[in-house]
Amino acid sequence: MTKEDETRPFSEVERASARGELPAGTLAGEYILEGFIARGGCGVVYAARHARSGRPAAVKVLSEAVAHSRRVVERFAREIEALRLISHPNIVEIYEVGELNNYQPFYVMERLEGQTLDALIRAETRLAPREALDLFEPICAALGAAHAAGIIHRDVKASNIFICSGKPRTVKLLDFGIAKLMGPEEGSTWLTTAGRMPGTPSIMAPEQILGGPxxxxxxxxxxxxxxxxxxxxRLPFHTHDMDEMVRKHLEEPPMPPSLRVPLPLELDAVVLRCMEKRRERRFGSVEELVRALREAIGEPASGTRGGPDPTQPAVGVYLEVRTRGGSDDLDDALAADIGQVLDMAESQLERAGFILASTTGNEV
Structure with missing residues (x-):
């Protein structure tokens, strides 16, 4: 390599290659890649346009680094198959499926502009019941179509739901990568085979955690x-300890939402029935769930347990834990004691209907 080679600027192709990305201009079937959008666990998504019509699209390409894994390839193929089996306005549409010149599989889908439900909740803290219904209903409609096609999503969470910008607002259910496709004989009983089930522990039903049917x-x-x-x-069970999260989903009943925020008691019944440990006690279908949610939101509240009426004065509580003498020199044991006191205080305040606004090392 000459000195000139060492000092010349990298081309866009070289920079993309160094990041493990495909450069702009790469052809994926009849679509030309325009740039990187996002990277997931096993694939990279690019903005693209149809070579002739100019139709905008998104192209998901299986990462070259994991293309040798049979499990990952099967998951990618499962996602494609699931999406091609369902035609629904609240599920992303597939345009084309193929392989690049180096045999990396890809599929082309409609390009979405907007944000995930996860981003919306983080920005707004929580949603009013009516807004929640407006977003929840199309999610259930998408799942209803999937279930009718013999597909269980198995990973329904806020980061897998996309809210498209524009009017009217459109909601899309994403990521069918761990969906379960069932044959006709399985669809009649709605059971899958036993075995360890993939998914996100913070949202998994007990039977899914246990790897049963x-x-x-x-x-x-x-x-x-x-x-x-x-x-x-926030999630019904909040812990950073994965074993504790699993235990809570298996054994601990969730706290009614109205004990955390001011909500009608009817909404408690809907959430708690969804999260019954025994599946026969849950709603039998997403359609039944939507009907119950509509009724809960449409009826006058029969009382709230979550706090004062919004037209009445509110009260705030400030709690600070201090050491005797006001010393800032804390050993590990004392710091642990303070943390335990704060956890107990937070739990008691939430049960009394207070909403946690902020917390620090020694304050609630």
Missing amino acids: IDARVDVYALGVLLHRMLVG
């Missing part, structure tokens, strides 16, 4: 978790 009601359970987060602003 599952049916469409695992999606109903996940919808209950999602509805709780939309209405309250």
Whole structure:
């Protein structure tokens, strides 16, 4: 290599290659890649346009680094198959499927502009019941179409739901990568074979965690978790310890949403029925769930347990834990004691109907 080679600027092709991305101009079937959009667990998504019509699209390409994994390739193929089996306005549309020159599989889908439901909740903290219903209903419609086609999503969460910009607002259910496709004989009983089930532990139904037979009601359970987060602003079970998260989903009943925020008691019943440990006690279908949610939101509240009427004065509580003598020199044991006191205080305040505004190392 000459000195001139060492000092010349990298081309866009070289920079993309160094990042493990395909450069702009790469041809994927009849679509030309324009640039990088996002990277997921096993694929990279690019903006693209049809070579002749100019129709905008998004192209998902299986990452070269994982293309040797049979499990990953099967998941990618499963996602494609699931999406091609369902035609619904709230599920992303597939335009084309193929392989690049180096045999990397890809599929072309409609390009979406907007944000995920996860981003919306983070920005707004929590959603009003009516807004939650407006977003929740099309999600359930998409799942209803999937279930009718013999497909269980198994990973219904806020980051897998996309809210398209524009009027009217369109909602899309994404990521069928771990969906379960069932044959006709399985579809009649809604059961899949036993075995360890993939998914996101913070939203998984007990039977999914245990790896037993599952049916469409695992999606109903996940919808209950999602509805709780939309209405309250947080998951029903909050812990960074994965084993503890699993234990809570298996054994611990979720706290009614109205104990955390001011909500009608009717909404408690909907969320808690979705999240029943025994699936036979849950809603039997997403359609039944939507009807119950509409009724809960449409009826006058029979009382709230989550706090004062919004037209009445509110009260705030400030709690600070201090050491005797005001010393800032804390050893590990004392810091742990303070943390335990704060956890107990937070739990008691939430049960009394207070909403946590902020917390620091020694304040709530």
